Amino acid sequence: MPIKTIKQKQQFHIPYSLKCAIKMTFLGVTLTSYCFHHLDRKLEAVSAKENSSSFGERAAQVT
Incomplete structure (x- = not known):
């Protein structure tokens, strides 16, 4: 009888x-x-x- 209860518990x-x-794991993956x-968005913004600043500099150099 005790053996059976141990098996059930396991x-x-x-x-x-x-x-x-x-x-x-799901929480970790989600986080x-x-x-x-967010990092990708920040990197994209940077x-x-x-790109816009270098483009502006190029435009300034051309003109």
């Missing part, structure tokens, strides 16, 4: 820890993708500023 415990791990999205 069967319940493993899926729970798996669910927790999946949740944590990293969110951060990378590169756009650099």
